[in-house]
Amino acid sequence: MRASKxxxxxxxxxxxxxFRVTHLVRLMRLNIEGLTLGVTNGGDTCRMTFTLNGDDRTVEHVARQLMKVIDVIEAHTYGPQEVTARELALVSLKKFDPIQFGEEERQRLNVIDRSTAGVVVQIVGTAGEIDEFVRRAGESNVIDIARTGVAALPKEKQNA
Amino acid sequence: MSGAQALIEALKREKVEYIFGMPGGANLPFYDALWDSNIKHILTRHEQIAAHMADAYGRVSRRAGVCSATSGPGATNLVTGIATAFADSSPVVAITGQVPRGMTGRNAFQETDVVGVLTPVTKYTLQPLSAADVPSAIRKAFHIATTGRPGPVLVDVPKDVQQETAEVTFPESVEIRGYRSKAPLDPQDVERAADLLVRAKRPLLFGGGGIRISDASQPFRAIAELLMTPVVTTLQGKGTFPEDHPLSLGPIGMHGRAEANKLVSECDALLAVGVRFSDRSTGTFSEFCKDAMIIHIDADPTEFNKNKAVNLHILGDANEVLVSLYSAITRRISKKGEDNPWLKRVNEVREEMKSIPAYRDSYADLSGPRIVKKMREILPPDAILTTGVGRHQMWCEIHYQVLRPRTWITSTGLGTMGFGLPAAVGAKLARPDVPVVDLDGDGSFVMTEQALATAVEQNIPLISVVLNDRSLGMVEQWQRLMYNRHYIGVKFNGSPNFVKLAESYGAEGRTVGSLDEFARVLKDGLSSQTQMVIEVPVSPEEDVFPFMPPGKGIKDTVYGPPKESAIF
Structure with missing residues (x-):
């Protein structure tokens, strides 16, 4: 089944x-739909979180083969239900009227720039919540969008 | 000392005897530092040849072979050789010169991103960016190339790093966090494997190149003899179990032995050691050993369940695992007898297969099967045979018995034509005490024939037997059997005169008109200690059988030529 992994x-x-990691992703003809990375462990390591569109078998094949790559310390795959995931997006709008959004949604929003051309709104949420915000803001109202891709941690890790 | 001197000193500490390669603009400081060293440079006429020589040297000697090239075209010429070593898990360290750091990314003269080019076909790549970093880069390269599942490692050194001077220290050992060359063996896995094997009614051993790499032939053989288990191998694993042993069935695969292909489909437990279940060995993955319990031993955990789902996998060095598996089995049983239904079945299949067309004695006097059988009669058991890729190689797979490990050096994973002659040079330097013969086809031979110049120049005795069918014979066979005899792009109408060709390099050239003459000339060549090319004219029409057609299962192996023109 093809789904985001x-x-x-x-x-x-x-x-x-x-480069070493994406080589294997490319080899298996997977499209990268999201990628976040940042240093962890005081700069010693770096965690990369890929959102890939592909079947489970192919994505798992990549994860397993990645263990052979010498600079890779760990590689795991997760389904969307197995992780806690958040994404940040900056959405440039011609007009922004907070009244248009509910109380709960407004908490996820932050106006970070106002200019004569429009308003840049920052939203943090799940990928679905960002999609929903863009839909509600109105397609013709949107000037541009920059999304970070999701950062994710497995659920069992937080409980441990 | 300079970066180049540090490079040479680090190589000396790795006990490097030979560097196969070619100098050029970006590695001149490195070559200059060779001037004062006792490392011998073997000049090739193409960098691909240097990589094949280093590869074969590595396969025979158990140590990393070293090749070197300049930046740009020198480095890209290495690619086929490095990819060949990667596909067959061979320890190679490739050292390339690179444009000076300040010129990076400016499309400088002979600038190629060789780290980018070679990353997919190497175990690792390193690029020391200061002279002080050179020693640890070399230590890491050798450690990674030779431990765990071996493979080629690139060290790309910018020219100004070779030139700059720095205080350098040479580390004895290096820490590489993401690299685990050895995993602790789980004793419970070994016990479970022993249970499965002892309980099996029709067990079979399946040995691959991993047995050669870890020198595990002895415990492998001991287990076979203890359980009275027949043994099959991959093409790469040929010779890891002596093929004249009564329990040997030979290799399985596309051109495996008929009895091996037949019986591997009948076993109920398969002990697969150091194999990767390549499609050329197994045919359709899902059909392979469908009803058997499969135990897979390998040093590379990423091989488990990659192509074939197995019942039990054991991570570890083959030798170590097999030694403890042997003792686990001896705790359960003493030696099994020869009188059991499975061995009766094995003998029955052997008898049945004796009459298949592929095993007939009616081959022409000068034909692949008879030539390779004659070579086996003449060559001593420890002689090393290297090959090119094509029908000659497949005839060896079927008809040439390999008796000792590390005496069969062939490109299986990548199937690189042109491997045989350079490999013979590398093998001979690794084992000067044994005869080395390259069996080649004319198509393979002409791809790297200029390795003869190196052999003559360095006075490296070897024999190249060239089966000349004036065709790309294996491709012709496929066009005959699967493409309606449309012979497109396979016939050579401009082949060289191989005798004159050899002579022009300063080697001896012979052509033979009969099998007896071939035997005489081969014996001459073995005693003459020269470089000799023996051309054997053969028919392009003689196809290789048995043949498991591509995309089919191992049960679909065809034992002889079909009646109709197109069968598959």
């Missing part, structure tokens, strides 16, 4: 590792 990879924080 999360591939979480912990690597040594040094040049070239993203």
């Amino acid at each position: 999360i591939l979480s990879v912990l690597v040594d924080n040094k040049p070239g590792t993203l």
